Amino acid sequence: MSAPSTPSARPTPNGKTAMVIGAGPAGLMAAERLAGEGYGVTIYEGMPSAGRKFLMAGKSGLNITHGEDLETFLTRYGTSQARLESHLRKFGPDQIREWCAGLGVETFVGSSGRVFPTVMKASPLLRAWLRRLDGLGCVIHYRHYWTGWNDAGQAVFKTTDGDVTAQADITILALGGGSWKRLGSDGKWMEILTKAGIKCNPFKPANCGFDIDWTDHLIDKCAGSPVKAVTLTCGDQTIRGEFVISKTGIEGSAVYAISATLRDQWLETGVGTLTLDLCPDRTLEDVTNRLAKPRGKNSLGNHLRKTLGLDATKTALIFEVTPRDIQNDPAKLAAAIKNLKVKIKKPRPIEEAISTAGGVAWEELDDNFQLIKRPGTYCLGEMVDWEAPTGGYLLSGCLAPRTA
Ligand SMILES: Cc1cc2nc3c(=O)[nH]c(=O)nc-3n(C[C@H](O)[C@H](O)[C@H](O)COP(=O)(O)OP(=O)(O)OC[C@H]3O[C@@H](n4cnc5c(N)ncnc54)[C@H](O)[C@@H]3O)c2cc1C
Incomplete structure (x- = not known):
């Protein structure tokens, strides 16, 4: 039947x-x-x-959409831009906002350019x-x-x-x-x-976090803490923003933004490496000179805070991934702070x-x-x-x- x-x-x-x-x-x-x-x-x-x-x-x-200019907006679709472009030009960010308004839901452009309903939900x-x-x-x-x-x-x-x-x-x-x-x-x-x-x-x-073999010490000290005002580089992509240290690795907006490149690097080579610049607004020379100032009785953590304004989470991250001999050499430490290599284990599960x-x-x-x-x-x-x-x-x- x-x-x-x-x-x-x-x-x-x-x-x-x-x-x-x-x-x-x-x-x-x-x-x-x-x-x-x-x-x-x-x-x-x-x-x-x-x-x-x-x-x-x-x-x-x-x-729900993004307020940047349409030409930049279209590039966000990477290799699929060519297939989606004609559709996005007809029904892009402006039309989405009008459509929301037609349903009685006003929208606003946030400071990051992202567009949200005023009710957020x-x-x-x-x-x-x-x-x-x-x-x-x-x-x-x-x-x-x-x-x-x-x-x-x-x-x-x-x-x-x-x-x-x-x-x-x-x-x-x-x-x-x-x-x-x-x-x-x-x-x-x-x-x-x-x-x-x-x-x-x-x-x-996609838009995922990554597992990293953090030590128990870092997890105890920093899990849940944000790492703010950094740049993340993988291959030829660099993102400025912030991310969060989790118990299992890293997550958050800047990580999601670079996740496709990092994931593909990991899939292709079996290894994924992120390079962090913890002081993106200072040159290497400036960082080196500041670190070279006499430390006196200050711990290295205090010295990093006083000379570079690094908070406890950034400092813990430096201690986590740099060997002790580098920590004791201002020039090498400055280079590490501007180029901190963090190896990922794998992307978080697809679910x-x-x-x-x-x-x-x-x-x-x-x-x-x-x-x-x-x-x-x-x-x-x-x-x-x-x-x-x-x-x-x-x-x-x-x-x-x-x-x-
Ligand atoms: C936590 C979270 C936050 C997000 N935040 C944002 C954001 O702020 N901005 C943004 O742009 N995107 C965001 N996204 C992504 C966005 O929600 C998705 O990309 C979007 O919902 C995909 O829409 P879709 O209609 O293609 O699929 P879906 O929304 O997944 O809808 C598919 C539908 O098909 C139904 N279905 C599946 N299989 C069957 C079947 N066999 N028979 C019958 N029905 C079936 C499902 O039940 C579902 O209702 C977020 C996603 C998550 C998980």
Whole structure:
């Protein structure tokens, strides 16, 4: 006996139907656009509610896009810029802010250039968005977990009442990346698409922390402490900002910003090294001269604080990674402070990453995100193999793509 099919959306102005699978930001935006074009839209979501990762993103302040000039903004998508650019030019930071305002949620540009809703949270935006979709006639079926296509080409969903099937004129897959599985995006779609002959690149953690073999002493003294006003260099990328020393290694905004380069270095060579400049506003000469001043009865820690303004965490970091003979030589110590080599063990597990790289390979998609091997089916959002740093670029990259 074949599985029963789900009820479809209300009658459609253009006589066509669309099925959107995945009710995260990418799926909900696709649903909004398609409903606006006259499609009868039905959304299927595996979880009992929509946008769980979006809501989680809002817990620490929903950074929805970035206020920098568009040309710089576009470069944040790295090797995927060419594929996303035309979409981001049509629906970029300005349009996202207008769209938020249209949903009754004003935004502001923070001091770092990041754009947030004034309420900071994601929930008012999500509530207003779901109301808008309802008004547009979109139907949402929760607890409908997509398990693939049957022989007749219908989508099959696991529900609490058994399997159901559905079909539509077009299908949008917006199933998310591979981190934070408990929020719904478990990445299992990759096996389904791979079996269907669609090339998917393995998930890699993005915007992630890294494990470092800290001594117990450093963990006791510094775990949870920020390292402020530093530059981090890996390969030819340098980031200025701050990060946090954790029990297992390092995390925080500057680490996330450099994480793709550091991860790839580690994947390619088996070794990952970060070079820190703990005094980025002073030249090596200045640091050397200051350290050469007589220390008197001061401990080295006090000397570093008095001459260079280094706090206890930076000092502990220096003691952690530099041998004692260097610590006792002002010139060598100055060089180490400007070029502190920190070896990472590995990236933190993918589950903890803010986002993932990997997913549906670009070569499988046309310019409108349609699967070339499966016309009528589109892949949007984090499930496509692009990555970007934190800073609102991830959500912007999920909200921009148009299927037509
Ligand atoms: C802690 C945290 C903070 C973040 N902060 C920010 C931020 O401030 N700014 C920013 O730009 N980005 C941020 N991100 C990243 C951003 O939330 C994601 O990139 C974005 O949610 C991806 O959108 P998506 O629609 O592609 O996927 P998702 O949001 O993951 O949505 C996919 C949906 O598909 C559903 N689904 C998956 N598989 C199936 C299936 N088989 N059947 C049915 N449904 C299925 C899932 O349940 C989910 O609802 C953050 C992420 C995390 C984890």
